[in-house]
Amino acid sequence: MMRPKSITFRLTLFFSTASTAVLIVIGYLAGTLVEAHFEQLDLEELRGKLELVRHTLGKVHTPAGMAAVPEKLSDALVGHHVLSVAVVGAGRSLLFKSPGADFPASLIERGTTEDASGREHPVVWEQGGQGYRGIAGTAVTGIAGQPLVTVAVAVNTEHHRVFMQTFHRRLWLAIGASIALTALLGWIAARRGLAPVHELARLTHGISISRLGERLPPQSVPTELVDLAIAFNDMLARLEGSFRRLTDFSSDLAHELRTPISNLMTETQVALSKARSAEQYREVLYSNLEEYERLARMIADMLFLAKADNGLIVPSSEPVDLTTEVRNLFGFYEAFAEEHGVGLTLAGAGSIAGDRLMMRRALSNLLSNAIRHTPRGGSVKVLIEQRPSGEIGLRVENPGEDIAPEHLPRLFDRFYRVDPSRHKAHSEGAGLGLAITKSIVEAHKGSIRISSADGTTRFDIAFPAAGAERRAGPHTTPAQQDWERSGK
Numbered sequence: 132m133m134r135p136k137s138i139t140f141r142l143t144l145f146f147s148t149a150s151t152a153v154l155i156v157i158g159y160l161a162g163t164l165v166e167a168h169f170e171q172l173d174l175e176e177l178r179g180k181l182e183l184v185r186h187t188l189g190k191v192h193t194p195a196g197m198a199a200v201p202e203k204l205s206d207a208l209v210g211h212h213v214l215s216v217a218v219v220g221a222g223r224s225l226l227f228k229s230p231g232a233d234f235p236a237s238l239i240e241r242g243t244t245e246d247a248s249g250r251e252h253p254v255v256w257e258q259g260g261q262g263y264r265g266i267a268g269t270a271v272t273g274i275a276g277q278p279l280v281t282v283a284v285a286v287n288t289e290h291h292r293v294f295m296q297t298f299h300r301r302l303w304l305a306i307g308a309s310i311a312l313t314a315l316l317g318w319i320a321a322r323r324g325l326a327p328v329h330e331l332a333r334l335t336h337g338i339s340i341s342r343l344g345e346r347l348p349p350q351s352v353p354t355e356l357v358d359l360a361i362a363f364n365d366m367l368a369r370l371e372g373s374f375r376r377l378t379d380f381s382s383d384l385a386h387e388l389r390t391p392i393s394n395l396m397t398e399t400q401v402a403l404s405k406a407r408s409a410e411q412y413r414e415v416l417y418s419n420l421e422e423y424e425r426l427a428r429m430i431a432d433m434l435f436l437a438k439a440d441n442g443l444i445v446p447s448s449e450p451v452d453l454t455t456e457v458r459n460l461f462g463f464y465e466a467f468a469e470e471h472g473v474g475l476t477l478a479g480a481g482s483i484a485g486d487r488l489m490m491r492r493a494l495s496n497l498l499s500n501a502i503r504h505t506p507r508g509g510s511v512k513v514l515i516e517q518r519p520s521g522e523i524g525l526r527v528e529n530p531g532e533d534i535a536p537e538h539l540p541r542l543f544d545r546f547y548r549v550d551p552s553r554h555k556a557h558s559e560g561a562g563l564g565l566a567i568t569k570s571i572v573e574a575h576k577g578s579i580r581i582s583s584a585d586g587t588t589r590f591d592i593a594f595p596a597a598g599a600e601r602r603a604g605p606h607t608t609p610a611q612q613d614w615e616r617s618g619k
């Protein structure tokens with residue numbers, strides 16, 4: 132995948148593109164307006180001169196007076212060397228023409244450049260490398276019966292052209308320089324704006340495993356980065372928690388292995404300290420075997436958890452009738468429960484799609500825990516229910532001393548036991564059972580919660596509705612749900 136462009140580059144590009152677009156529009160507008168202004172000035176001058184010629188002609192009353200017109204006009208045009216005038220009489224006879232522009236025939240023929248609404252439409256032409264703009268109009272002389280004459284006036288626009296060329300050149304140069312400047316300023320602004328990000332990166336660099344407790348100060352970063360800093364701090368907190376649990380786990384593990392191994396060593400040393408009968412050796416071996424079994428169980432449990440951590444526990448998806456499973460487990464624990472004087476009851480029914488052996492293992496741990504913690508005469512209750520949402524709920528509850536709230540969130544941690552001293556008496560296991568139960572439930576996409584209050588401890592498991600995404604709606608019949616749950 133291509134690496135995304137840097138933010139500085141993108142911001143600079145955006146700034147320069149935006150300013151280029153704006154400046155080009157402004158430049159174009161300025162050029163057009165100045166040009167239009169010149170045209171307007173020219174037009175006003177041309178109109179003025181046209182009126183002047185009309186006025187002069189209007190004052191001629193005799194054909195002889197006509198002869199004096201060129202001189203009068205020449206006088207009137209003194210100093211206006213950029214202006215040219217021509218007066219054309221009937222039959223295209225040239226009555227007067229000032230030096231300068233040669234009027235194009237089209238202009239003369241047209242008679243007038245004014246349209247019906249009185250708007251002037253100047254004619255533009257070029258001659259001898261010079262630009263001209265001209266208008267024409269009719270005029271009447273004071274001579275009775277004389278037909279209309281055509282008056283054409285033109286202005287040399289060369290000085291405008293030269294000015295506009297310089298103007299355009301300077302304008303575009305200024306625009307080019309402004310674009311370069313905005314790009315530079317944009318780049319500086321982007322870099323300065325991103326400085327807090329670099330600062331954040333610098334702070335982040337300083338955080339290592341040994342300094343996981345450090346946090347970014349959200350109050351000292353700009354508003355836009357507060358969310359990032361908070362999210363980062365949350366991530367650090369989670370990492371710190373996981374890391375602490377991992378470290379605890381390693382030391383717990385060493386601890387848990389040390390006790391049985393030192394037991395084994397002591398027993399073996401004692402046995403070897405003098406000659407013993409075969410019967411005595413057998414006894415020692417039996418006792419050792421028990422310890423080995425505990426160790427093997429612990430190692431198998433840890434392997435299972437390690438696999439679960441790596442997502443390697445993939446439960447099969449066969450229909451598991453929870454009612455039958457719980458009944459079978461009741462059978463298995465009957466003797467154990469009787470020994471503790473504890474009753475076992477089951478209510479409700481339900482089944483899920485999952486892994487029968489894993490489910491048995493999870494339920495077995497919940498049941499053995501519950502039986503162990505139920506006072507004599509109490510009874511362990513299991514309730515299976517189908518919730519309206521389609522979820523399957525399984526609850527295992529037992530009467531007994533409340534578990535203090537501070538223990539509840541950690542109960543599913545590995546090797547966590549409420550009262551570790553009891554472990555020494557071999558009355559409790561290694562403290563891996565609930566961690567395994569949780570992994571199994573989660574591998575089945577379910578969730579497990581614990582609550583302990585008013586003398587009752589409850590474990591609530593919720594399994595998602597089987598084939599929830601395929602469910603037709605809330606009105607599916609149990610038969611349909613069974614059919615869907617079986618994955619057909």
Ligand SMILES: Nc1ncnc2c1ncn2[C@@H]1O[C@H](COP(=O)(O)OP(=O)(O)OP(=O)(O)O)[C@@H](O)[C@H]1O
Binds near residue numbers: 531542560561564588
């Ligand atoms: N129903 C319960 N009532 C009261 N305390 C419980 C109950 N279930 C579990 N606990 C507490 O939670 C701790 C952890 O249980 P978990 O099943 O993980 O370990 P364990 O039973 O001690 O050992 P293992 O299951 O590995 O043989 C237990 O040591 C016990 O203190």
Ligand SMILES: [Mg+2]
Binds near residue numbers: 496500560564565
């Ligand atoms: Mg247990």
